[in-house]
Amino acid sequence: MGWQREQDKRLREFIKIIYHHHPYYHALMKKKGLKPEDFKKTSDLIKLPITYKKDVLKDPKKFVLQPKKDELKKTLGFKQKIKGLVNPGAIREQLSMEYQPTTFFSTSGRTGVPTPVFLTNYDLDKLKEYGVSDFINFAFRNAGIKKRVAQNTFPFAPHLAFWFSYIVARHLPKTFFYSFGTGRTELQADMIEKFKINILTGMPFYLKHLSEVAKDKEIKSRVKLVLLGGEGVPEGMKERIKNNLKSIGPEPVVKMTYASSEMKSVLMECAPSSGYHTHPELHYWEVVDKESLEPIGCDRPGVLVFSHLDSRGTVLLRYYTGDYVHKGITNKTCPHCGSKKPRITSDIERLVDMDKGLTSKKIKGNLVSLKTIDEVLSKFKKLKQYRVVITKKDPKDKLSMDELIIEAGIDKRVKNIKRVIQGIKNKFKAYTDITPIVKKVPSKEIYKKVMNTMKGVRVIDKRPT
Ligand SMILES: [Zn+2]
Known part of the structure; x- marks a missing residue:
């Protein structure tokens, strides 16, 4: 320590x-x-209670x-x-x-209520300073790229991911960088070939889509590094992005970032699954038990809670992220890059109800994480798109039964749709103990709905609080 x-x-x-x-x-x-x-x-700091998103929302x-x-x-x-x-x-x-x-x-959040997090020039300077050094030391490490040409596909919005990329890229040496937002995907795929793009950044949901379009168009890819952020990423989705690009060019390294607007910072992996290198100068991290909320020591599984140590504008102490980390935080020297900064281990699950504190985190009495939902559904190759809506049998009645609806965008070539739907039901039940309602919805429609939220929100909790 x-x-x-x-x-x-x-x-x-x-x-x-x-x-x-x-x-x-x-x-x-x-x-x-x-x-x-x-x-x-x-x-x-334990003398203070945990701060929830709902506390901030009351009066930001x-x-x-x-x-x-x-x-x-x-x-x-x-x-x-x-x-x-x-x-x-x-x-x-x-x-x-x-x-x-x-x-x-x-952050648009899963319930769609944005929490504004204010930054001053002091914060923006920190964002730049730490971002530049993290890109060079961690993100670009071992990617084998001399002259960087990056296409940024984070959405144009007041989101940390987009502005972080933009602010930092201006200060990176030997880097050509442009932003395209999400959309005009055919054109974006062409640009990957035309500009000889070797770095792609964006949300997993969009990059999966873009890499599929690029693969279908058979463009020539030179992408060596993919940096994902903005949402938790199931292994299945990471693999798909990698394989799509590999089929039209070299096999890219896929690295993850961990960030939230509230943190005002982005934490990076230096190698796939290396863990996220923290900024101990800026945040103090705790791991708390998901039921009792007691701190349980760093290297144990629990929910991540952070306190700002050097920030202006919006300042948070003991802020509940709703992110569940399976192996906690490690203080061991990073075996890949030698950094001595503590690392949050890479296996993070987002608990569905992070926006609602702890009042209704269970669906039909089961704790379900976004990751499980993604892991299960991304295994179905015939499922082009999906969205999950958690609601109540009677949406106005808090006490009525929970319902989990999966909107399934099934590949047009599939003939026996009933069998795919039954397969989804069975697998979902096996993993989560919940029998979902599966509805067939055109893939395009789901894609539009998911991207409308600007954050690739695939799971929506519509239950009244
Ligand atoms: Zn490292």
């Missing part, structure tokens, strides 16, 4: 800023009779650092105070750049 002392020190400094300038945590700490001195170590502005003039004096460093005496104008400008939000990102 080489980072512990450094993180403790950062927390001691940051908690003062939070106490004086953060409306939500100030009120919470007052209510609990806590002062900045009560947080000497990161382990003291309350989670933004908003220093008032009088309060500001209490958190200025010695050098800043001196500078303020000599040149008050300059310090005012500097503080305004540091604290004034300049943009926001939002």
Whole structure:
């Protein structure tokens, strides 16, 4: 735990800023009779309850650092105070750049309610600084690419993935980079050949589609590296992307990223399944038990919870990600790249109800993860597209039975549709103990619905809370 002392020190400094300038945590700490001195170590953060997305949604502005003039004096460093005496104008400008939000990102989430996360120039600088070094040290590592030509297919939206790629790419050496969003897929496939693209970035759902179109068009691919983000990726989907591209060019390396708007940061793999290299300077990670929510030590399975240690704009402490990590966080030196930063192991499942806290995370009494749903359904080669809707028998009645509907976009060439539908039902039941309702829906229609959410949301929870 080489980072512990450094993180403790950062927390001691940051908690003062939070106490004086953060409306939500100030009120919470007052209510609990806590002062900045009560947080000497990161382990003291347990004195605060877990923060859920629903808490932020109630009043997102309350989670933004908003220093008032009088309060500001209490958190200025010695050098800043001196500078303020000599040149008050300059310090005012500097503080305004540091604290004034300049943009926001939002997560559409599975329930479709976006949570805005505000960033200041301070945050954008961090995003750039860590992003540039992570791309070079981790993402591009061993990809065998000298001159990088990247096609970015993350959607044009206030999402972290798109802006992160754009902001960082401007500062990467020997890199030609352009963004196409999602859509105009035929043209995008042609561009892969024409521009001799060797790096593709995007959401797994879209890149699967694009790689299929490219394969059908028989373009010549030179893609050596695929960087996926924005959603959890089932192994089956990763394989399909890899195989589609391999059939028209070299076999690409597929690496994953782990990020959320709330984190204001992107964590990367340096090799497939190496684990995500964290930024211990920016976040303190905990693994908590999924039922009791007690911290259970890093290297055990549980739900990921993080606290910002160096951030402006929206600041979160003990934020519940809803992401379940099977092997926890490892502090061992990375066997691939030698990095000593802790790594969140690559096997992450997103619990379906992350947006709703813990009130209704079960479907028919079973805990179902997005990953299981994806793993099961992506195995059906005859299933071109799918979408899962979790609802109630009577959608207005909270207490009526849960229902799980699979919209199945079955390959047009399939003659015995009934058999495919029965196969899906059986397999799904075998893995999850839930018998789904399977409806045949045209693939194109499902694709449109899924991409409409801008995030490739394949599972929608429509149950009333
Ligand atoms: Zn590594």
